[in-house]
Amino acid sequence: MKLVFASDIHGSAYYCEKVIEAYKKEGAERLILLGDLLYHGPRNDLPREYEPKKVTAMLNDMKNEIFAVRGNCEAEVDQMVLEFPCMADYMLLYLDGGRCAFITHGHLYNNDAPPLLKDGDLLIHGHTHEKVIQKAHNYTYINPGSASLPKDDDVHSYMLYENGVFSIKDFDGNVIKSLKL
Numbered sequence: 001m002k003l004v005f006a007s008d009i010h011g012s013a014y015y016c017e018k019v020i021e022a023y024k025k026e027g028a029e030r031l032i033l034l035g036d037l038l039y040h041g042p043r044n045d046l047p048r049e050y051e052p053k054k055v056t057a058m059l060n061d062m063k064n065e066i067f068a069v070r071g072n073c074e075a076e077v078d079q080m081v082l083e084f085p086c087m088a089d090y091m092l093l094y095l096d097g098g099r100c101a102f103i104t105h106g107h108l109y110n111n112d113a114p115p116l117l118k119d120g121d122l123l124i125h126g127h128t129h130e131k132v133i134q135k136a137h138n139y140t141y142i143n144p145g146s147a148s149l150p151k152d153d154d155v156h157s158y159m160l161y162e163n164g165v166f167s168i169k170d171f172d173g174n175v176i177k178s179l180k181l
Contacts, residue, residue, distance in 0.1 A: 001096050002027060005159040007034035007105070007126025008146035010073070012047035013054040015148035015156060018171045020058060022158050023065075025173070031062065032093075034126035034144070035071020035105030037086065038078050047148040056081050067091060071127065072107040090115070095122075096164055099181060111141045131157055131168050133179045140179065144168050 004026055006019040023031045037059065038052040059066060060083045068086040079087050090104040099122065102115050106127025109115045114123055117139040124142045131145035131154070144159035145168060155170045167178040 001029065001161070003030050003032055003161040004028040005032045005034060005124065005144050005161065006147045007144055008036045008071070008129055008149060009033070009038075009055060010036055010040040010044060010047045010146075010148045011038045011050050011052040011055055012148035013051040013058070014049035015047065016055045016058050018156070019147050019158055020062065022169070022171060022173075026160050026162075028160070029065075031066050032103065033059075033066060033068040033086070034103065034124070035069050035086075035107075036073040036126065037068065037071065037082070039073040039075070040149075041073045044149050059084070067093075067103075069103060069105055071105040095161065095181075097181070106143070111136055114139070130154070131177055133166065133168065133177045140181075142166055142179070 004023040009016050040046055063084040066084045070087045089108055093101045093103055095101055101122040101124050104125045106125030119138045121139045123139050129146035129149055129151045132143040134141050145157040150156055157168050157170055160167045164181040168176045
């Protein structure tokens with residue numbers, strides 16, 4: 001199983017294209033989007049090449065390859081233009097070996113307010129725009145950071161899952177953090 005995760009595109013056509021390029025270069029089976037796809041939010045500056053309509057078209061072209069969850073910037077109107085489901089608060093994904101990953105945006109369920117998880121489960125979310133891989137309580141917490149608006153001038157990023165390894169990468173493909181399950 002090979003998956004690419006990305007979060008917090010926030011309507012940036014430039015970084016949406018970077019996410020799609022990374023997905024194709026990695027040869028992944030699915031692109032998992034962790035919310036905040038089209039809108040930049042009132043607390044954020046406009047991201048580079050803020051063009052939500054262009055982002056909509058790019059993502060709709062890949063609708064059969066995307067799983068997505070709702071971010072705090074998603075609204076019903078976003079679902080009206082996106083041709084894949086994006087309004088679920090979370091999804092469960094069973095990875096190689098049957099390990100359960102609870103996938104969400106992070107504004108409802110997060111490391112400070114986790115869902116009910118079994119020992120060894122994973123909590124994967126975006127929202128904070130900060131890259132994290134850490135053991136927490138009885139689960140592992142992973143955040144790929146933000147594709148378009150990383151915190152504190154950090155590097156723009158996405159995450160690859162392959163053969164039991166999570167790797168947070170920059171858009172040049174350099175590994176920033178990794179975890180082998």
